Amino acid sequence: MADLQTDIRAIRGIGETRAKSLAKLGITTLQDLLSYFPRGYEDRTLTRPIKELLLGENACVKAMIAADPTAHRIRGGKTLVRARAVDSSGSLDLVFFNQEYRKNSLHRGETYIFYGKVEGNLLRRQMVNPLIEQEGQQQITGRIMPIYHLTAGVSQLILSRAVQQGLAACSDLLEDVLPDEVRQQHHLCYVNYAFENIHFPSSPEALETARRRLVFEELFLLTYGLQRLRQRRQDVSGPVCHAVDMAPFYEKLSFTLTGAQQRAVGDALGDMCHDRPMNRLCQGDVGSGKTMVAAACVWFAAQNGYQSALMAPTEILARQHYQGLSPLFAKFGLRCALLTGSTRAKERREILAGLADGTIDFCIGTHALLTEDVHYARLGLVITDEQHRFGVEQRAALGHKGVHPHVLVLSATPIPRTLALIIYGDLDVSIIDELPPGRQKVDTFAVNESYRLRVNNFIRKQVAAGYQVFIVCPLVGDGEEVPDERKAVTAYARKLQEEVFPDLRVSLLHGKMKPKEKDAVMTSFVNRESDILVSTTVIEVGVDVPNANTMVVENAERFGLSQLHQLRGRVGRGSAKSYCILFSDHPSEETRQRLQVMVKTNDGFKISEEDLRLRGPGDFFGQRQHGLPAMKVADLSCDMRLLDEAQTAAKQLLAEDPELRAPGHQPLRRKINALFTQNEASLN
Numbered sequence: 021m022a023d024l025q026t027d028i029r030a031i032r033g034i035g036e037t038r039a040k041s042l043a044k045l046g047i048t049t050l051q052d053l054l055s056y057f058p059r060g061y062e063d064r065t066l067t068r069p070i071k072e073l074l075l076g077e078n079a080c081v082k083a084m085i086a087a088d089p090t091a092h093r094i095r096g097g098k099t100l101v102r103a104r105a106v107d108s109s110g111s112l113d114l115v116f117f118n119q120e121y122r123k124n125s126l127h128r129g130e131t132y133i134f135y136g137k138v139e140g141n142l143l144r145r146q147m148v149n150p151l152i153e154q155e156g157q158q159q160i161t162g163r164i165m166p167i168y169h170l171t172a173g174v175s176q177l178i179l180s181r182a183v184q185q186g187l188a189a190c191s192d193l194l195e196d197v198l199p200d201e202v203r204q205q206h207h208l209c210y211v212n213y214a215f216e217n218i219h220f221p222s223s224p225e226a227l228e229t230a231r232r233r234l235v236f237e238e239l240f241l242l243t244y245g246l247q248r249l250r251q252r253r254q255d256v257s258g259p260v261c262h263a264v265d266m267a268p269f270y271e272k273l274s275f276t277l278t279g280a281q282q283r284a285v286g287d288a289l290g291d292m293c294h295d296r297p298m299n300r301l302c303q304g305d306v307g308s309g310k311t312m313v314a315a316a317c318v319w320f321a322a323q324n325g326y327q328s329a330l331m332a333p334t335e336i337l338a339r340q341h342y343q344g345l346s347p348l349f350a351k352f353g354l355r356c357a358l359l360t361g362s363t364r365a366k367e368r369r370e371i372l373a374g375l376a377d378g379t380i381d382f383c384i385g386t387h388a389l390l391t392e393d394v395h396y397a398r399l400g401l402v403i404t405d406e407q408h409r410f411g412v413e414q415r416a417a418l419g420h421k422g423v424h425p426h427v428l429v430l431s432a433t434p435i436p437r438t439l440a441l442i443i444y445g446d447l448d449v450s451i452i453d454e455l456p457p458g459r460q461k462v463d464t465f466a467v468n469e470s471y472r473l474r475v476n477n478f479i480r481k482q483v484a485a486g487y488q489v490f491i492v493c494p495l496v497g498d499g500e501e502v503p504d505e506r507k508a509v510t511a512y513a514r515k516l517q518e519e520v521f522p523d524l525r526v527s528l529l530h531g532k533m534k535p536k537e538k539d540a541v542m543t544s545f546v547n548r549e550s551d552i553l554v555s556t557t558v559i560e561v562g563v564d565v566p567n568a569n570t571m572v573v574e575n576a577e578r579f580g581l582s583q584l585h586q587l588r589g590r591v592g593r594g595s596a597k598s599y600c601i602l603f604s605d606h607p608s609e610e611t612r613q614r615l616q617v618m619v620k621t622n623d624g625f626k627i628s629e630e631d632l633r634l635r636g637p638g639d640f641f642g643q644r645q646h647g648l649p650a651m652k653v654a655d656l657s658c659d660m661r662l663l664d665e666a667q668t669a670a671k672q673l674l675a676e677d678p679e680l681r682a683p684g685h686q687p688l689r690r691k692i693n694a695l696f697t698q699n700e701a702s703l704n
């Protein structure tokens with residue numbers, strides 16, 4: 021085979037049909053196949069005496085067929101073959117459904133290896149449809165077998181065979197991206213050994229060795245790439261501010277900042293007085309009052325003669341920030357502007373002029389703040405709200421607008437420390453771990469369809485009491501076809517209005533609406549002109565409707581935990597007792613567990629840790645959101661020590677050969693460039 025990018029159909033035994041199924045798992049090339057790591061393993065190395073078998077366990081048994089197998093017809097025209105096998109410790113009944121050939125392929129007096137789940141009772145042990153191999157010809161017993169995540173049309177056996185063949189086909193092609201000296205210093209195995217043993221470990225120790233190497237490699241590549249990006253951003257000086265009495269600002273607020281808010285403001289203002297630009301992450305749960313922290317910084321920058329920009333992920337949110345903040349700043353004679361994709365041309369021209377000549381002090385907007393033609397006279401501070409929705413690139417692009425403005429990042433997705441360490445290694449962090457007074461816990465229920473009527477009555481009761489209700493419907497499509505968001509949610513809202521709540525006012529918001537339409541719907545909901553707002557996830561981030569006290573989420577299993585937590589954060593913002601009802605008919609244990617996390621805790625940090633544990637960091641911080649390579653093997657909740665080691669190694673290499681010129685570093689250089697290309701342009 022030519023190289024790792026070779027199509028998997030080049031492997032014997034993989035034809036069109038199988039290739040199609042494998043494609044569903046994201047496997048199209050040899051490289052994909054080899055990097056499709058097992059999710060677990062089954063130890064089939066030990067054969068156990070029959071007498072010692074425990075009911076319910078999977079086990080290997082070496083036993084002799086004691087009598088000729090018998091075949092019986094059973095219901096539905098099926099066949100049942102029975103046999104009995106014995107070893108020196110006891111006997112085991114074997115049952116085969118619809119495997120008539122077993123009658124003639126198992127021979128009395130011969131010894132086989134059987135692998136399967138032990139059933140029966142204490143007196144009679146039995147295996148149903150066990151795997152069978154002959155001693156000395158074992159391929160799927162007598163060893164540690166990989167267990168992969170599967171999809172329709174691909175079984176464990178098919179996948180492991182494919183991987184086996186893939187490994188055989190390309191053992192010469194695997195390139196060691198880790199430089200020799202790094203591998204030796206950190207006692208890491210060669211790449212071939214690692215790939216062979218991550219799939220087919222020759223022993224538990226070999227598996228550990230393989231995994232260690234692959235995790236190290238992954239973390240090394242990530243930290244190396246990030247450190248290189250950072251190195252290129254250092255040594256610039258930012259807009260230096262001077263201390264200013266903040267009392268006039270605080271006096272104009274209708275509330276006192278919480279202690280945590282004050283600390284965060286103090287951290288940020290301190291940073292802004294240094295000549296290195298601030299690079300701070302302000303983390304706080306939904307509703308913890310991050311906007312005011314940002315506003316204090318904006319006011320401070322303005323007192324120092326600097327402009328600020330605040331970037332929000334959606335138009336609705338930008339608008340809400342604008343509506344909330346511009347009256348406050350107007351009290352100080354400071355001019356705010358709102359710049360989004362739907363700002364009309366004439367107004368836009370005026371805003372651009374105001375930003376360029378410095379008459380606008382504070383600009384709030386969406387990605388429109390980033391477009392080429394936006395120039396600032398004295399941009400001193402850039403704030404991104406709910407930043408996990410912005411890519412690294414966008415942040416950097418905005419950074420280029422000013423000389424090197426101070427950057428404050430607001431995030432309601434509490435990031436587990438491990439992850440923050442990697443992604444924001446150079447970011448200072450302030451945590452707002454206190455909610456404004458008077459907030460109550462949102463009571464959360466995970467229910468199935470059988471609760472529908474009760475929930476409908478509950479909704480009616482809340483509306484009768486003067487509150488409003490959100491109903492969120494994710495896109496639900498079956499299989500490949502991408503569902504039509506507008507159609508699905510529109511139909512659902514109509515049904516609710518006509519059949520379920522004819523007496524209430526149901527309104528609708530979805531992502532396909534024009535910003536103006538969305539805004540109109542949102543505004544009318546805020547003004548209590550409707551009782552129930554049915555929406556897709558567009559309300560997820562930030563929007564404030566204090567009178568809404570109930571959040572209903574349909575098909576809750578479709579959402580990640582952090583997303584559900586964000587959604588839930590839309591209620592409980594007023595003084596009323598608030599509720600969150602999560603509908604799901606999804607039968608899996610994993611779903612049940614995830615939704616229970618929501619029921620049990622309101623703590624965003626705990627939830628994000630659970631999310632990380634259950635879904636893995638690859639999903640948690642999707643590649644697309646961050647432009648960072650996804651983690652395949654590393655488990656960031658427990659590979660901390662290795663992370664440390666990898667980070668140190670990366671630092672050392674970066675110091676020794678910053679441009680990766682040494683011949684032995686070329687594979688690494690190619691790999692890093694491939695992983696980080698997207699970012700190169702914007703972060704250089």
Ligand code: ADP
Pocket residue numbers: 275276277278281304305306307308309310311312432456457562564593
């Ligand atoms: P988030 O951190 O989710 O962005 P917001 O900044 O939107 O939270 O604040 C949520 C609500 O709490 C807003 O209505 C805001 O006016 C209010 N708020 C913020 N700080 C305080 C405070 N210290 N005391 C009382 N209410 C506050």
Ligand code: MG
Pocket residue numbers: 310311405562
């Ligand atoms: Mg917010």
